[in-house]
Amino acid sequence: MTAATYTRYEVLRCFRNVRFFIFSLGFPLILFYLVAGSNRHATTDGIKFPLYYMTGMMSWGAMTAALAGGARIAAERSVGWTRQMRLTPLSVRTYFQAKILSGYLLACCSIILLSLAGLSLGVHLSIGKWLTVVGLILVGLIPFTVLGIVLGHVLSTDSMGPALGGVTTLFALLGGSFGPLAQHGVFHSVIECIPSYWLVQAGKIAYTGHGWPAQAWIVIAVWSVVLVRLARFVYRRDTARV
């Protein structure tokens, strides 16, 4: 009775789903090559464009992957598999851990692929800086992984595609993945309370060198706690209905 076998196969399933894999990993990679490849020698605010764009795509790609990991629950619900699993000794904790782990592994793949793509376009980044960037992105992913689980419990498989697209685009837009929004004022203060903003900031550490301020940690922590509560609520509601 081990959680290891279950988790291992759960990760395997995640990586075998070709459509899922291409959307989660391929999109940011293709976008990076298309946009950064054609602006290889350009600079933005004195920063080499491929580096600038690579970090943006890293936070976006990782966010997409983390969200999609939990969202796969919708497919399992639709075929009645969650009910089947509730008849096994598998603990709810292991069930979710496996989902979260697969989401994180996908996110890591996305980050590594984009880093290699960056290297191929001549991006230079010290190991130390790279580790800081990746480490903080991984921390910033926590609320998105949980949000994926929430979506997996409230949406159907049919509505999941558009919903995931919408949610990731909205968060990416507000967070500044597609370019910074307001730099000052009330709107900026609002944006600073959105976790994707800090994901994007984590990527920017690659060239600004500034780590996360205390506010970043607080924003990520608050969103995580609230979303975990919400996930617990929707899980209970979902299982009580049947």
Next chain:
Amino acid sequence: MTAFDAGRRDGILLSGLVKSYGPVRAVQGVDLHIAPGETVAMLGPNGAGKSTTIDMILGLSTPDSGSVSLFGLKPADAVHQGLVAAMLQTGSLIRDLSVRELLVVMASLYPKPLAVDEVLEITGTTEFAQRRTHKLSGGQTQRVRFAVALVANPDLLVLDEPTAALDVEARRDFWAVMRGFAERGKTVVFATHYLEEADAYAERIVVMARGTVVADGATAEIKARVGNRTIRATVPGVQRADLEQLPGVVALDVRADAITLTCSDADAALHRLLRAYPDAHGIEVRGAGLEEAFMELTADPSEVAQ
């Protein structure tokens, strides 16, 4: 003897189960005791409350009142200990694993699973064991769902209309495997609205209608509650007066040589008939099938009154 062993001896105990969905009283007061090792069919028309009762047995839903005890444990605890497995009425398989891999995963979750190869073999899934679960036909999927329940090697196996998607041959195979499993001393509860299945594969039938148990007994007993059997035969030169003398006959019909006897004791009537008319032929004895018993037992009294 430990408390657990004592509980295990108790088998399955349902007392005063009630469950409503909004205004619909799906189950209204079910009491049932199933001893370990019994194979019990829950028979009833759609909407009789079979699936709702099964959901409560499995702990998938909570009764509004009443209680469920599985081997002396709450359903959730019995499930957690791996004592229970089920093939639910609806549902399919998760994708992106082969049949074998899926069984390996499921086996890994239980304390004393059956060997995956053995389960593949007995459920007839070996030939497509390497195929991905989302590339199976409906019948194959159903076999794999059964394999998923079996590999758990549970003490209680619950099957909710398990043969719905199977053809005749697959159905026969299915019940043969189920029987083999039950012979290992396992408790099996299955819901069905196929009367012949309940008749052929259960030792005991619990008939449900309108959310309650309307009959509960050995299969033969349930049939006996309706009782009458019919004898048809061709009897050359038959005399109506002789037939009226036969024991256990409640009604008769004679058309030339062809007779139809409705009997409360068909055995006695037939013995005497053959002694009087040794050249009787084309004899056909039809039990009041379970179907008649079923119709009678599940008929809504308010409808009969009209």
